[in-house]
Amino acid sequence: MDINSFSKLTYGVYIISSEDGEKKNAFVATAVFQVTAIPEKIAVAASKDNYTTALIQKKKAFGISVLKQHYAPITIGNFGFRSGRDFNKFEKCKYLVGKITGIPIVLEDTLSWFECILEQEIDLGTHVLFIGKVADCATVSEEDIPLTYQYYHEIKRGITPENAPSHIEKK
Numbered sequence: 001m002d003i004n005s006f007s008k009l010t011y012g013v014y015i016i017s018s019e020d021g022e023k024k025n026a027f028v029a030t031a032v033f034q035v036t037a038i039p040e041k042i043a044v045a046a047s048k049d050n051y052t053t054a055l056i057q058k059k060k061a062f063g064i065s066v067l068k069q070h071y072a073p074i075t076i077g078n079f080g081f082r083s084g085r086d087f088n089k090f091e092k093c094k095y096l097v098g099k100i101t102g103i104p105i106v107l108e109d110t111l112s113w114f115e116c117i118l119e120q121e122i123d124l125g126t127h128v129l130f131i132g133k134v135a136d137c138a139t140v141s142e143e144d145i146p147l148t149y150q151y152y153h154e155i156k157r158g159i160t161p162e163n164a165p166s167h168i169e170k171k
């Protein structure tokens with residue numbers, strides 16, 4: 001297997017959020033894609049190790065924020081490299097509360113967002129594939145373009161932790 005083949009797959013970079021009534025939390029994800037149009041459904045692959053994964057399973061709802069290309073590195077540092085188990089990721093973060101489900105949706109460096117009701121969950125071994133029906137969505141800004149994983153990785157020299165499906169193990 002030529003492992004480099006995987007680096008040709010294209011992705012965006014998103015923040016996936018939820019809450020359990022007590023705590024709000026979110027993580028950075030690349031494995032996010034629209035799967036149907038009528039009705040609109042979006043799939044997200046979430047590591048079983050992510051704290052947010054358990055919150056989504058409990059709340060049965062999640063938010064998706066589409067990140068902009070000129071993001072502040074602290075946004076990805078905060079949501080993508082630390083676990084919310086022992087730290088409040090929402091303390092200094094701009095967010096809104098979804099009108100349908102009450103979940104928090106991150107607004108930092110966000111171009112548009114989706115509020116999703118969890119419809120299906122598929123066990124993938126290390127990850128869970130969440131399929132959510134879009135209950136609400138909005139565009140926040142037209143002033144930038146969406147961040148792609150290629151730009152994050154090749155131009156910004158950003159790395160991905162092990163929980164990311166796009167992580168490539170150094171041999």
Ligand SMILES: Cc1cc2nc3c(=O)[nH]c(=O)nc-3n(C[C@H](O)[C@H](O)[C@H](O)COP(=O)(O)O)c2cc1C
Pocket residue numbers: 013025026027028029030031032045046047049050051052053076079080081082083084085152159160161163164165166
């Ligand atoms: C660029 C990038 C992409 C990522 N993609 C995913 C992903 O698609 N799925 C996933 O489960 N984790 C992904 N991660 C890892 C999680 O964001 C990370 O493990 C996070 O700290 C989990 O937070 P939590 O434990 O507070 O939920 C990614 C991280 C980065 C920086």
